[in-house]
Amino acid sequence: MRPEQVTDPIAYHGEGPVWSPRWGGLRWVDMLAGDILALADDGTVSRQRVGEVAAALRPRRQGGAVIAVERGFALEDADGTVTRLPELWADHGVRMNEGGCDPDGRFYCGSMAYDKRPGAATLYRLDPDGSAVVVLTGVSVSNGLEWSPDGAHVYYNDTPTQRIAVFDYAPESGLTGQRTFVTIPADAGRPDGLTVDTQGGVWVALNQGGAVRRYSPRGVMDEVIELPVGKVTACTFGGPRLDELFITTSRENLEPGEDPLAGSLFRARVGVAGLPVREFAGRARAGWQGTRDLTGTTSAFDQLPPRSG
Numbered sequence: 001m002r003p004e005q006v007t008d009p010i011a012y013h014g015e016g017p018v019w020s021p022r023w024g025g026l027r028w029v030d031m032l033a034g035d036i037l038a039l040a041d042d043g044t045v046s047r048q049r050v051g052e053v054a055a056a057l058r059p060r061r062q063g064g065a066v067i068a069v070e071r072g073f074a075l076e077d078a079d080g081t082v083t084r085l086p087e088l089w090a091d092h093g094v095r096m097n098e099g100g101c102d103p104d105g106r107f108y109c110g111s112m113a114y115d116k117r118p119g120a121a122t123l124y125r126l127d128p129d130g131s132a133v134v135v136l137t138g139v140s141v142s143n144g145l146e147w148s149p150d151g152a153h154v155y156y157n158d159t160p161t162q163r164i165a166v167f168d169y170a171p172e173s174g175l176t177g178q179r180t181f182v183t184i185p186a187d188a189g190r191p192d193g194l195t196v197d198t199q200g201g202v203w204v205a206l207n208q209g210g211a212v213r214r215y216s217p218r219g220v221m222d223e224v225i226e227l228p229v230g231k232v233t234a235c236t237f238g239g240p241r242l243d244e245l246f247i248t249t250s251r252e253n254l255e256p257g258e259d260p261l262a263g264s265l266f267r268a269r270v271g272v273a274g275l276p277v278r279e280f281a282g283r284a285r286a287g288w289q290g291t292r293d294l295t296g297t298t299s300a301f302d303q304l305p306p307r308s309g
Contacts, residue, residue, distance in 0.1 A: 001225045001268055003247060007045055009263035011037065014248035015193065016098060017265075019238030020059040020277050026238050027065075028248050028265070029054040031097075036067070039265070050074060050082055055096035056109050059279045066126065066280040068096040068109035073126050088132055094120055098143045098193060098234075103151035104171045105281025108135065110142020118160065125174075128282020135175060144194035144204060144234075148217075149275060155181060155202050157191040164191055164204060164215070182219045193234025193248070197272045203245065205232045212247055214270075223270065229262045237274020245270050 010030075014037075017028040026039040034054050035047045053070035060066055063078025071087040071094070099109030106127050113120035123136035136142075144157035147169065154175060156165045166181040181202070184191045189209015196202055200217035210230045214223035231250040238246050244267050251262035 001223065001270065003225055003227060003245075003266040003268035005261065005264050006039070006043070006246070006267050007265040009249075009251060009261055010045060011248070011250070011263045011265075013233070013250045013252045014263055014265065015233045015250070016056045017234055017236040017238070017246045017248050018057060018059070018277055019236055019242070019246065019274075020279075022059045022063065022279070023065070026236075026246055027057060028234075028246075029057065031055055032252065034069075036065075048080075050076075051084070053095050056099040058099075058101045058107055059277060061105065061279045061281055066101075066107045068099050068107075070095045072096070073107070073109070073132070085126075085130070088124060097121075097141065098145060100145040100147075101278035101280055102154070102169065103147060103278060105279060107280045108145055110136070110139055110145070112139075112141040116141060116160075121158075123156075126280070126282075128280070130282065143192050146194055146196045146202075147278070148196060149198055149200055155194055155196065157194060157204070159190050159192060159207070162186055162191065164194065164202065182215050182221075184213075188213075189232070192232065195234075195236050195245075195274060197237065197274050199272055201272065203235050203270075205234050205247065207231050207233055207250075212245070212268075225268050225270070227266060229264065229266075230259055231262055236277075242273045242276065243269065243271075245274070 013031045015029050015031045019026050034051045038046045051069040055068040057065045057067045064076040067074040074084045076082045094113050097112045101107050108125045110123040111121040118140045119138045121139040125133040125135050139158050141159040143159050147154045154167045154169045163183045164181045167175040168177040189206030192205040192207040194204040202215045212225040229249040233248045233250050235247045247266040
């Protein structure tokens with residue numbers, strides 16, 4: 001299956017595509033530029049800068065968006081005003097990377113170290129009341145988070161493990177029972193962003209593999225989209241019928257002229273529809289309540305550092 005190129009190579013590190021009728025179509029991030037990109041009906045792309053890093057975003061039920069920025073979260077109101085919440089950590093060597101919303105309207109996002117050192121990252125959850133929760137620790141490069149159609153399972157990538165993990169999910173207990181769904185051979189690329197279709201198929205972008213693969217709910221590979229770019233980063237379903245797979249790519253650390261289409265947005269018609277985007281349910285409290293830890297260890301984030309900048 002061959003995709004079509006939608007944009008020129010306009011992003012340095014394209015990531016996190018999301019389709020929402022609430023904001024009129026597709027948005028994605030030029031992560032390390034700190035920009036949110038938006039695709040208009042005529043094919044033009046606009047940019048909105050939100051900080052040093054724009055890691056991930058999802059629509060809010062009340063309008064606007066919830067955004068993961070370099071060291072925490074921000075809220076965009078329906079009028080476009082962006083308010084940064086207090087930073088979750090002080091280490092400038094770690095940044096947010098990828099996330100998504102659960103069926104109950106809570107926004108998860110995981111981090112990674114800039115030098116990709118093992119175990120330096122954490123998966124956080126922003127609750128509708130504005131509090132942040134530590135969900136997983138000891139992660140290396142947190143990526144690819146999406147729920148099954150019935151909401152009972154969630155798929156997750158810690159990229160250096162070369163596996164797609166699957167958790168059980170319930171509103172009260174959150175993510176439990178982590179196990180391997182699929183292991184990606186190292187020579188096929190590194191598992192990056194992922195999405196799930198209405199049949200329960202899992203579509204995963206293979207960074208440095210130049211492809212997106214679909215795995216059936218039983219973990220059997222049954223579709224491959226090959227791209228003319230090595231660094232394939234993420235994918236999502238969009239279009240009026242949610243039957244178009246949008247795919248982001250990166251040219252991070254590439255030399256000028258190397259992999260010339262890297263940084264472009266692509267689209268493939270794959271014969272199956274995706275799930276409507278899950279939205280963030282809440283409004284942050286006026287007073288920040290700190291960070292709780294659900295991992296069974298003492299939280300290192302009970303006292304948040306002063307906001308810088």
